[in-house]
Amino acid sequence: MSEPLIEVTGIGKTYGSVIALRDVSTVVRPGEVTCVLGDNGAGKSTLIKILAGVHQHDSGEFRVEGEPVRFTSPRDALDRGIATVYQDLAVVPLMSVWRNFFLGSEPTRGFGPFRLLDRRKGRTTTKRALADMGIDLRDVEQPVGTLSGGERQCVAIARAVYFGAKVLILDEPTAALGVKQAGVVLKYVAQARDRGLGVVLITHNPHHAYPVGDRFLLLKRGAALGGYEKSEIDLPELTRQMAGGAELAALEHELRSMESA
Numbered sequence: 001m002s003e004p005l006i007e008v009t010g011i012g013k014t015y016g017s018v019i020a021l022r023d024v025s026t027v028v029r030p031g032e033v034t035c036v037l038g039d040n041g042a043g044k045s046t047l048i049k050i051l052a053g054v055h056q057h058d059s060g061e062f063r064v065e066g067e068p069v070r071f072t073s074p075r076d077a078l079d080r081g082i083a084t085v086y087q088d089l090a091v092v093p094l095m096s097v098w099r100n101f102f103l104g105s106e107p108t109r110g111f112g113p114f115r116l117l118d119r120r121k122g123r124t125t126t127k128r129a130l131a132d133m134g135i136d137l138r139d140v141e142q143p144v145g146t147l148s149g150g151e152r153q154c155v156a157i158a159r160a161v162y163f164g165a166k167v168l169i170l171d172e173p174t175a176a177l178g179v180k181q182a183g184v185v186l187k188y189v190a191q192a193r194d195r196g197l198g199v200v201l202i203t204h205n206p207h208h209a210y211p212v213g214d215r216f217l218l219l220k221r222g223a224a225l226g227g228y229e230k231s232e233i234d235l236p237e238l239t240r241q242m243a244g245g246a247e248l249a250a251l252e253h254e255l256r257s258m259e260s261a
């Protein structure tokens with residue numbers, strides 16, 4: 001099996017007196033998708049913020065390609081090839097698709113004070129990078145704000161692939177999407193995986209995670225409820241674990257006794 005791109009072992013994080021994450025371990029391998037599942041407040045975003053260099057862990061070990069790391073900024077993570085697509089996508093809505101694609105690294109031509117933004121190159125490169133991922137946008141000159149949520153996620157994924165990310169982290173990319181659009185985004189997640197990237201997919205939805213996932217980490221109130229390879233768990237069981245099977249039964253019982261009271 002290939003060496004992990006990312007390996008976290010017994011990682012923990014507190015915000016003041018709040019224990020956001022406790023003793024969590026998982027791996028991210030090239031060409032595989034690691035899914036992080038859990039309810040609101042489970043610690044999913046906290047975990048990926050540590051991987052992305054936004055926060056630092058207080059305990060445990062975080063290794064990138066075998067080397068222990070402690071990032072002090074998102075730049076550190078990017079320099080190690082870890083790209084994160086946040087749910088609220090930091091895009092400039094009125095700027096064109098291709099300008100957003102290059103944001104901060106626009107192609108130029110000429111030298112020194114004569115450097116000019118190379119619009120043509122920007123447009124064709126963006127179009128090609130999107131086409132490579134099978135994304136067909138009518139016009140890369142259209143403002144990003146006119147794209148659907150799913151299309152924006154796809155552009156962000158293509159961007160990470162184009163700029164050479166090794167690890168792609170997606171925080172709930174399908175949360176706000178309809179069934180069809182969620183399917184499209186998951187297709188590009190699979191494409192990034194097939195190109196050899198290690199993907200971390202955060203979601204509430206086991207039906208989104210299961211088809212693309214190789215490994216599933218279930219979080220609950222900051223702790224790992226379980227970690228499974230795909231061969232160890234099926235979709236019904238994953239769904240049951242997510243729903244907190246026993247707890248749901250207890251809640252049902254409670255609601256019923258309230259009714260009869």
Ligand SMILES: Nc1ncnc2c1ncn2[C@@H]1O[C@H](COP(=O)(O)OP(=O)(O)OP(=O)(O)O)[C@@H](O)[C@H]1O
Pocket residue numbers: 015018019020038039040041042043044045046047
């Ligand atoms: N900056 C912060 N300061 C204090 N507490 C925080 C901070 N960020 C998160 N928390 C707390 O840590 C816990 C885990 O939060 P986290 O955002 O990681 O959950 P999540 O699984 O991403 O939830 P959601 O599904 O709602 O996005 C929560 O109890 C939350 O209130």
Ligand SMILES: [Mg+2]
Pocket residue numbers: 044045046
């Ligand atoms: Mg979150």
